[in-house]
Amino acid sequence: MTPLAIRLLAAAGDWALFAGSAVREAFRPPFEVHETARHLFELGCRSLPLIAASGFAVGIVLSMHTRASLARFGAEALIPAGLGIALVRETGPLTAALLLSGRIGAGIGAELGAMKVTEQIDALEALAVDSFRYLVVTRVVACVIAFPILTSVMNVMGMLGGYVAETALTGVPLRTYFNQAFSLIQFADLIPATLKTCVFGFIIATVACYLGVNTTRGTEGVGQASTRSVVYSSILLILANVLLVRLIFFFYPA
Numbered sequence: 001m002t003p004l005a006i007r008l009l010a011a012a013g014d015w016a017l018f019a020g021s022a023v024r025e026a027f028r029p030p031f032e033v034h035e036t037a038r039h040l041f042e043l044g045c046r047s048l049p050l051i052a053a054s055g056f057a058v059g060i061v062l063s064m065h066t067r068a069s070l071a072r073f074g075a076e077a078l079i080p081a082g083l084g085i086a087l088v089r090e091t092g093p094l095t096a097a098l099l100l101s102g103r104i105g106a107g108i109g110a111e112l113g114a115m116k117v118t119e120q121i122d123a124l125e126a127l128a129v130d131s132f133r134y135l136v137v138t139r140v141v142a143c144v145i146a147f148p149i150l151t152s153v154m155n156v157m158g159m160l161g162g163y164v165a166e167t168a169l170t171g172v173p174l175r176t177y178f179n180q181a182f183s184l185i186q187f188a189d190l191i192p193a194t195l196k197t198c199v200f201g202f203i204i205a206t207v208a209c210y211l212g213v214n215t216t217r218g219t220e221g222v223g224q225a226s227t228r229s230v231v232y233s234s235i236l237l238i239l240a241n242v243l244l245v246r247l248i249f250f251f252y253p254a
């Protein structure tokens with residue numbers, strides 16, 4: 001086994017232990033409710049404009065591409081239903097996660113990295129503050145809570161974008177369009193998609209926090225932590241999505 005492979009496996013093991021500690025500490029009191037709420041606002045509410053605009057654009061593009069494909073078979077009436085299924089099951093969760101890995105992952109990595117190199121984390125420990133619970137667990141919990149909400153916003157905006165694209169071409173009424181869009185979506189479609197977004201939020205938060213609190217080499221290390229947070233979390237998101245899709249098909253074969 002090459003030295004590079006050994007380093008990658010060692011880093012993966014360290015991250016897995018780090019993520020496991022975050023899960024364990026998240027269910028143990030005391031709970032940093034105020035700090036978690038602050039991160040929910042910073043990571044969640046401030047991401048709404050990005051998610052809403054991106055979802056609207058994705059909905060328009062998907063509607064145009066779907067129309068170009070289904071028009072060959074005379075199945076334009078299935079465009080709203082196909083768009084809704086695509087957004088809820090796959091496109092919405094994965095696109096939102098990749099967008100948020102750039103905004104949230106880079107932000108967490110840079111923030112914690114700067115705190116590490118300026119010894120602010122050591123100062124918290126000197127004041128008898130559990131830095132892991134205060135800095136890491138609160139961000140992980142906030143991401144796990146915020147991601148399903150942000151993904152739902154993206155799905156709704158995507159369907160609205162699809163409606164704008166369709167009504168510009170065919171003049172379909174709003175009520176008719178959304179009735180068709182939700183005609184094939186069942187509750188069983190929402191459960192796995194929601195759980196998948198929670199996993200995505202957990203991956204992004206733990207990767208960014210792990211790289212941030214292990215930053216070295218001053219300001220150069222802060223930049224590397226920010227960049228690596230986006231790159232590594234994006235790779236893990238794609239790999240995790242493949243595994244989660246297989247699990248979803250196993251538990252929900254229909």
